[in-house]
Structure formats: C-alpha cells, structure tokens
Amino acid sequence: MSFDLQKIIESKRARRRNLAARPIAEKLRMLDALRERELAIRGRAVHSDSSAVREDPAPYPTKPK
Amino acid sequence: MSIQVVIKTINQMQADGVIDRYAIGGAVGATFYLEPVATLDVDIFVTFCPEPGSVLANPQLIFDYLKARGGTVEGEYIVLGGWPVQFLPPTGPLVEEALAQAVETDVEGTPARVLTAEHLAAIALQTGRAKDKARLLQFIEAGVLDAARFQAILARHGLVDAWQKFERQFLSEGP
Numbered sequence: 001m002s003f004d005l006q007k008i009i010e011s012k013r014a015r016r017r018n019l020a021a022r023p024i025a026e027k028l029r030m031l032d033a034l035r036e037r038e039l040a041i042r043g044r045a046v047h048s049d050s051s052a053v054r055e056d057p058a059p060y061p062t063k064p065k
Numbered sequence: 066m067s068i069q070v071v072i073k074t075i076n077q078m079q080a081d082g083v084i085d086r087y088a089i090g091g092a093v094g095a096t097f098y099l100e101p102v103a104t105l106d107v108d109i110f111v112t113f114c115p116e117p118g119s120v121l122a123n124p125q126l127i128f129d130y131l132k133a134r135g136g137t138v139e140g141e142y143i144v145l146g147g148w149p150v151q152f153l154p155p156t157g158p159l160v161e162e163a164l165a166q167a168v169e170t171d172v173e174g175t176p177a178r179v180l181t182a183e184h185l186a187a188i189a190l191q192t193g194r195a196k197d198k199a200r201l202l203q204f205i206e207a208g209v210l211d212a213a214r215f216q217a218i219l220a221r222h223g224l225v226d227a228w229q230k231f232e233r234q235f236l237s238e239g240p
Contacts, residue, residue: 013206017207019100019101020098020100020209024172025172025173027096027100028093030101031068031092031093031096031101032068034101034103034104035066035104038103
C-alpha cells in the first residue's frame, strides 16, 4: 500500500494489462457480469417503454452520395 | 445472459445463408484487444444476402430469422441471450473495408469474426463521441495498434486531419 501517485498509476496500468491479456472467453464473461451489474444499478425503469436497457446507437457516418 | 450465445446464434444465421458475413464491432469488439469495456449492447456489422430475385438486401430477414429462434425485437435492437444486438450495414467505405478485413478468433471452440484493432480505432476516431475518443486512447495506451497499418487506414479514409487534431488534444506533451 502506497500513496505515491506514480506507483498507483503504474499499478492501474499493470492491472489493465493483466485484464487485457486474459483469454477472450473469460473477458466476454466479464462483459456479461459488467452488464448485469450496470442493469442492477440503473434499474429496469430507465427505459419504461422497454424491457431492455441499451445505449444510444453510435452515429456511424452514412455513405456519401 | 451470454455474449457467446449471441456469437453462436449469428454464426448459425450466417451458415443458414441469412447474412453474407458479419463482424463484431463497438465495445464488445474492442474487448477482444483490450481489458473488458463495459457496454449495454452488441454492435454487429453485417452484409446481407439479397432475397432470391432481388438485388436489394432486406434486414427484415434477420429479424424474422431471429424471432423464430427466441429473439425479441426492441426497437432497432433484437435481444439475444439477454443482450440487445444491433445489426449495422456498412454505411461507408471505412466500415466496408473493416468488415471485409475482419479477422476470425476462436472463443472456446466457437469462431467469432471481429473487426481489427486498427479498424476499430479508426472507426472510433471517425465516430468521434467522447466515449469513442476514450476508446481510441485505450487502444493507444495498450499498444495494440500496428502504427503503419493504422496510418494507412487513416490516409485511405480521409482521417489524417482528425487524427492530428486528436493527437494535439490528447497526446501532446506540452500545454
């Protein structure tokens, strides 16, 4: 345990590198768990017209005419 | 709730000839290269198979196919394995190229087609929302981009100016 900011930042980087290096199936299961947690936090009433909570679609550019 | 169910379902849909090819994009695609990136939905880029006798692609075929297999339609999404999935046609040259050059990855025995890291980063730059810029920074910090390949994509798709602006905003050492 340290309050040295540089050590904290490096520790965070190392943690992220470690997570990125995990097998893809494990990372996808983490996504499943993250989404379930986010749904629990937001509550299902966020989108009262729907049973699915989702993000705004990305505004991918349209094909030039 | 399982993204692997989504991938298996889409593979089957491709094998059944409903779509020509697909690739996973967005935050789920980024997770193939980075630490898991929390998201609420799955972006799937697809090219459609035209109906017999027609040159036009019909996305309704996807919805009908998936509804018959337990999917439920929620606006522009279809919910599979508990995940809202959005099917996106390649609406520009960058996404068309990204879809054509997507790579196949093995997920515990299941093949999954995913956009390359360089194309995901270029699409994030082009899309340009705050969270897209954050994702682009993640790709850079993680060191997973092939610089030459990335720069070539930027040049081909007119994104060099946007990249230089991004560099000045986020990667410049000075004030």
